[in-house]
Amino acid sequence: MSTDSALAHSDKQYSLHPYTPLKAHRENGPFVISRGDGVYVYDDTGKRYLEGMAGLWCTSLGFSEQRLVDAATRQLKDLPYSHLFAHRSTPPAIELAEALVSMAPEGIERAFFTNSGSEAVDSAIKFAWYYHEARGNPTKKTMLARKRAYHGVTIAAGSLTGLPYAHDGFGLPAIPVEHLSTPHAYREAHDNESDDAFVSRLVAELETTIERLGADTIAAFIAEPVMGAGGVLLPPDGYFPRVQAVLDKHDILFIADEVICGFARTGNWWGSDTYDIRPDIMTSAKQLSSAYQPIGATLVNARVYDALEEQSTRLGTFGTGFTYGGHPVAAAVALETLRIYHDDGILEHVQTVSPRFLERVQALQNHPLVGQARGVGLIGAIELVADKSTRAPFPAEQKIAMAVANAAKEHGVIVRPVPGDTVAFCPPLIIGEDAIDEMFDAVGQALNDVLAELPH
Ligand SMILES: Cc1ncc(COP(=O)(O)O)c(C=O)c1O
Numbered sequence: 001m002s003t004d005s006a007l008a009h010s011d012k013q014y015s016l017h018p019y020t021p022l023k024a025h026r027e028n029g030p031f032v033i034s035r036g037d038g039v040y041v042y043d044d045t046g047k048r049y050l051e052g053m054a055g056l057w058c059t060s061l062g063f064s065e066q067r068l069v070d071a072a073t074r075q076l077k078d079l080p081y082s083h084l085f086a087h088r089s090t091p092p093a094i095e096l097a098e099a100l101v102s103m104a105p106e107g108i109e110r111a112f113f114t115n116s117g118s119e120a121v122d123s124a125i126k127f128a129w130y131y132h133e134a135r136g137n138p139t140k141k142t143m144l145a146r147k148r149a150y151h152g153v154t155i156a157a158g159s160l161t162g163l164p165y166a167h168d169g170f171g172l173p174a175i176p177v178e179h180l181s182t183p184h185a186y187r188e189a190h191d192n193e194s195d196d197a198f199v200s201r202l203v204a205e206l207e208t209t210i211e212r213l214g215a216d217t218i219a220a221f222i223a224e225p226v227m228g229a230g231g232v233l234l235p236p237d238g239y240f241p242r243v244q245a246v247l248d249k250h251d252i253l254f255i256a257d258e259v260i261c262g263f264a265r266t267g268n269w270w271g272s273d274t275y276d277i278r279p280d281i282m283t284s285a286k287q288l289s290s291a292y293q294p295i296g297a298t299l300v301n302a303r304v305y306d307a308l309e310e311q312s313t314r315l316g317t318f319g320t321g322f323t324y325g326g327h328p329v330a331a332a333v334a335l336e337t338l339r340i341y342h343d344d345g346i347l348e349h350v351q352t353v354s355p356r357f358l359e360r361v362q363a364l365q366n367h368p369l370v371g372q373a374r375g376v377g378l379i380g381a382i383e384l385v386a387d388k389s390t391r392a393p394f395p396a397e398q399k400i401a402m403a404v405a406n407a408a409k410e411h412g413v414i415v416r417p418v419p420g421d422t423v424a425f426c427p428p429l430i431i432g433e434d435a436i437d438e439m440f441d442a443v444g445q446a447l448n449d450v451l452a453e454l455p456h
Contacts, residue, residue: 036063058291060429071336092331113326117259117285118152120296128220134311142176144221148230195236215250225271228260231420232381253280263287267377293330360440407446
């Protein structure tokens with residue numbers, strides 16, 4: 001990873017990198033990506049990599065979509081900045097809200113713009129609190145999330161994230177939150193427990209948690225349809241509708257965090273469609289602009305919007321918003337992204353290539369290191385185990401998933417180690433079958449390399 005270029009030297013000296021062990025970075029330096037083309041990126045030595053993670057689960061249209069470059073350039077020339085506060089608006093922000101709401105899950109009616117997924121989640125929390133205050137329930141503040149969830153890093157969103165690495169050292173959680181069990185049957189279900197019985201147990205846990213805390217203290221439940229950064233964890237059949245039925249009884253809002261799952265990633269426009277969720281509030285970011293510009297959104301249904309409107313009338317304004325929320329350049333790029341999704345039939349493309357992707361993921365199940373291979377649409381993962389029959393994990397210090405990702409990188413493919421000794425796959429949505437094969441050939445070789453290195 002280390003290079004001695006002037007850029008690498010400067011990075012070691014001046015940058016403070018997110019989610020990076022700082023001393024190791026200062027010593028070893030960065031992996032510098034300098035150029036992209038289609039589903040490939042190139043490092044500063046010119047070596048090519050297939051970007052099997054679409055960056056951070058986000059560059060859906062790959063790295064050289066000219067229409068997005070043109071949309072940004074046009075908007076920069078016409079109006080590089082204006083805002084949405086106090087009744088102001090811009091053509092791209094108006095058109096984007098309509099385009100996004102038009103394709104959103106049933107019942108979603110309005111969009112509020114942010115600059116990131118974390119801000120979208122923070123805004124969703126604020127909207128839930130405002131909703132309950134509007135309805136005379138100011139004590140409904142606690143959030144329900146799940147262990148291994150990823151909802152971002154800001155103080156509120158980071159509190160909902162259910163991964164120790166995002167809390168430790170920061171004193172998080174800093175807002176009231178209860179983390180429920182992870183709906184990951186491979187690790188969490190009891191021996192011989194059916195999916196149905198596992199779901200019943202998770203639903204019972206939800207019910208006893210509500211009883212223990214009191215429904216009058218709980219604002220909302222937040223969930224990624226497929227948990228991404230926590231390990232690409234797919235919910236068991238029937239989980240979400242049964243959870244939602246319980247929430248509805250107690251006026252607890254359902255926030256669907258679609259930051260990764262949105263825009264065809266799971267084989268439907270929304271993870272909420274794939275898993276039968278009817279969100280009251282929904283968050284979006286990443287593929288909203290194919291990551292060519294930073295933009296996120298928090299969307300609400302009519303029930304939530306009506307309460308927000310009523311309360312803002314009472315208070316005189318809706319007192320929240322970001323200077324760059326709905327930034328015209330970001331909005332223009334996002335709008336063009338949505339147009340490309342429709343013009344180029346991205347959903348149909350995902351549905352066409354997904355069987356090949358899933359077949360290649362599933363084939364890894366036969367490898368001696370792989371305990372479980374899983375996926376849906378164009379997102380997948382392998383969970384590595386020291387012993388397939390007992391599901392015993394490797395010792396943590398072995399960093400086995402990191403070893404596989406590093407070996408894949410040697411073979412020219414970027415994949416990502418995530419918690420639970422898991423290697424995640426999330427290529428750009430434009431990927432074709434040949435590139436899918438190239439990606440999994442390299443992952444297979446990487447698994448063999450790591451296996452060969454293990455003590456026998
Ligand atoms: C489901 C989910 N929500 C929220 C976020 C936070 O988004 P951002 O990093 O843009 O703040 C992420 C980022 O990976 C995510 O995966």
